[in-house]
Every structure is written in C-alpha cells, then in structure tokens.
Amino acid sequence: MSSEGNGNGDRNPLIEVKGVSKAFGHVQALDNVDFTIYPGEIVGLVGDNGAGKSTLVKIISGVYDADAGEIYVNGQKVDIRDPLDAQALGIATVYQDLQLVDCRDVASNIYLGREPMRGIIINRRKMWQDAEAILATLRMKIPSVRVMVEKLSGGQKQAVAISRALSRGKRIFLMDEPTAALGVAEAEKVMSLIVDLKQGGAGIVVIAHNLTHIFGVADRICVLRHGRVVQDCMKEETTPEDIVGHIVGAAEAVERFLGAAGEA
C-alpha cells in the first residue's frame, strides 16, 4: 500500500510522457504533450471531442506510434511499439469502443491474447474460472462467462472490457470512458473499483465527459485542448467551472464575449 494521493513532489512517477506529438495527416492530434502518472494516483484526463485524449491513451498503450517525444516507465526510457510491449510494462487499457469480439464468449474476450494453456491446448476450464473470479471483483451481474458478448447489455460489455484490463494490468490502468455505457449504480461500482486499484498502488488515467465522476475520484486533473495540455493541477487547486473554462477555451471565450459586447 502506498500513501494517499496528494503531494507528488517527492515520489517517482510511474509513467512520464515527454514532448509527445502525433499528427494524422494535417490534423495535429497531440502537440508536444507532457503527461505524468504517479503511483497511487488517479488522473482525470478531460477535454472536448478531438482534443487528443484517446490519442494520448493509444500512444501509451502501443496502438499508435508517436511522431516525436519520449516515454519513461519507472524512470526507464521505453519504446512501446505495440500493445504487447505496453502489456509487458504492466500497462492495461480499456478502450472507448471496448474492442470486444462480439461473436466470442466472455471468457475468451477477457483472456484474448493471453489464454491459459495446457501444452498446445487452451485450458478452457481454468479460463472460465479465472474469468469468473475477475468478474466477481467487479460485483457485476454477467449471466455466464460462456455467453457470447453480443448477447450482453452495454453495461455488461463494459464490465467485460474492464475485466480484461484488470486481468492483465499490473500498475498502470488507462480507462477511456469506462462509465460511458453504464447506469448510475454500475458507474458507481466502476468508480469504487478504480479507487480500490489506486489504494493498491496503481496509477490510473480516467477519461470521462462526466465531470462529476472525475471530481468524485480524481486526485489530479489534466485538460487537453487542441492537442496541448492547457491545465494540469491537483483537484483541490481547481473547480469544475475552471476546468470547463479550460476545456472550451476560457481565454478565447472571453475574447469572443468582449468582441460581441463591442459590436452591440
């Protein structure tokens, strides 16, 4: 167990992202972004649609290659070229679109790419039991781990995606909209799970549009706008209004307001 969240000054970061840039054609998705995750900390990553949140998560998880910049894990410079590299470093991701195989069962999805083996044969019994155990920690109702994912509700699918991350993550969890498809009660469960992970010493990044959720669990809030970090501070140092101001571009908004007032 690590000490509680605040005051990161004297601790070593789990992940340090330095000067990362990424462009898709003419669109600069990320522009010289610095981003840090400390152990035992939940970082709320917020921003408008297209601000670069998902791109940043996908670079850290090895789905995209950055055009420039460096990533350090536990102080070591790392080269994350594909999702396997990220997994080996203990990074687990819940993607916004969940990335589930709908026509396969729950257990197969949770263990996709890491099936327990007995020789050259997949040990399905162990896979089912382990999947059950992981789902149990989520305290979410899933009819059976042998049911096809396509037969599940949106919330249940989300639970499967989170279970997959739990089964392979060690210390770093990146969660892109983990509560988007969930009802109030289910979202609460996920949020309390995230707090459990944090208390176990993990570093967690949560992307969410719901600022109430973010302010409920985050220790630090980082705002992206047009691919740049425009705000990065402890939760206590800011307010939801301030964060919204940064998300929509407060300075520009004020300018627009003044301009409009001048015309009137």
Next chain:
Amino acid sequence: MRAIVDVVEFESSAGRVIARPRQLRWWVLSNLNVIGLVLTLLAMGVLFSTLSPYFLSVKNFMNIGRAVAIRGIVAAGLTLVMISGGIDLSIAAVLAASGMFVATLLRLGLPGPLVVIGGIGIGVALGMINGFFITKVGINSLIATLGMMSIVRGLGYVISGGIHVNIPGDSFQELGRGRLLGIPNPLILWVVVCLLCYLLLQYTRFGQYTFAIGGNETACRVAGVKVGQYKMALYVLCAALAGFAGVILTSLSGAAIPTAATGAELDIVAAVVLGGVSLRGGRGSIVGTVLGTLVLGFVNNGLTLIGMRPYWQIVTRGGILMLAVTLDSLRTGGLRG
C-alpha cells in the same frame, strides 16, 4: 439495452461454480444450423431413396464420399480462412497447379512420398504469396486470391500447353484409388483432415484467434495478437490443403489435367456457406462444412440417380444454396426491410 440471454442468472460474487446455461435449449439454439443440415440430409435421403432404388446403398454412399472427399478437404481449409473473415478463390487453381507439379515430379522419377510433399509444398508456396499480398500489401483477400486464381490457372496452361499429363506407375495411383477396410482412401483422408482442422479450431490458440480475427480484427491487435502471422498461416494452410487435394485428384484420375476443378472454387464456397460460415467471419464450424459438403454431394448424386438432366442440376444446386442462405439470414437477424 436489455440482456437477451435466457440462462440461469447468478451473482458472480456469490457462486464459485461455473454457471451453465440451460443445457438442452442452449445446445439446440447454438446448433440450429447443424440440426437444419442434418434434417436436410435426412429429408433428401428419404426423397432420393423413394425415387431411386440405388440411392440407399453402401456402395452409393461410398461413391458420394469419394466424389465429395477432394472438395471436402479443400472446403475444410477454406472454412478456416472464411471464419477469419477472409476468402480464398485461388483454391481450385492451386489444386490443378499442384496436380501438374505432381505429374512433373513423377515423370522425373521421384518417389511417391516426396511427390506428395511436393504437391503440398507448391500449395504452401502459393499460399504464402496470397498471405503476403493480403497481410503485407493489405489487399482485400477476395481481390488478391481472384488475381492469384487467374495467374495460377494461366501458368498451369502455359506449362502444360493445355494438354493433360499422364502419370507413370501404379503405386502412386494407389493413394487415390485404393481402399482401407473397404473404404476409399480419399474418404479416409477427408475425415482425417476434417478431424485435424476441427481440433485445431476448437482447442488451440490458432483456432481461437481464427474466430477472434473474423469477429474483430482490431480488438485482436490491441489485445496483442499477432494478427498478420495468424492470417498468413491461415492462407498457407488453406492452399496447402488445396495442394494436397490436387495430389489425391491426380492419383485418382491417373493424369494431371490443367482444366481440373475449373469453377470448383464456387462450389466449395457454396458448401462452406451452406455449412453456416458467415461471409463476415467469426462464425462457422468444421462440422457444418462437412454437412454442407455432404448436402451438395447428396444433391449431385441424387439428381443424377433420379435422371435429372445436368443443366437442370446446376440450376437446382443454385436454388438450394439460395434457399439455405435465406433461411440462415432469417435465423441470424431477419431480412432487411
């Protein structure tokens, strides 16, 4: 959205047992396609045996088995490729090319076992070319293998000059014409190939990822599955089986024919689709493909026995395929409004 599963509900945290869906109903629902095919085979059996006294005999069933075995072997390989969401239209051309290659090797005086390996090897090589264009260049599998189909078929004509090549020696012909315990060898080889493909599909990582890649390729990539390697292996395996089928056909017919199996790729695709493999990938089974292959075999055999003219047989086969696929789309999601 509401969960639409009819299974025994349980609270994950409470139970340690693995929840089992209600057994019988579950089994029936998840095997509707297979049940439908078995019923179709039975219905055709009844129909043809009342119309022809020859249909219901061991000899005739052995004939059906031998007639469909070679296509069945290719269909097993194609099943794997189609479950992964791809397709291979070069199979029949590869089969013919393998036959030409085998005949050449035999004429050079190579021993039988080496010749068999050679026939499979030419399939492996052609499959690697398919796999290269599909996984490295990124060409759609339909287009890539359509191109290969034409190239390989054409080269077969170029090399042979369009004429068939007789093969020397009786020992090699034993492979295709011989019997084991009264069962024709091709039929036994078909069963063995299907069994191996079944085990591969159901119990290994290769099979697991074949389904998963067909279901959601991106999900496999982000989960760390080496999608490119598995797809390459799939196209190699499919073409290797087509090559093996070419070996058996050449042995059976005593000659390599450059026009062999022309158009058979579509019959084989039909058998696989009839067997319940989704064209979009992610679904299907070897059992289904075997049944689909048998249905088409029954149709060909039965219609001939009852004296239907060949041209009408082609029409009937098409009609059966359309009917089967229509029923399947009704089952899996209804017709489009």
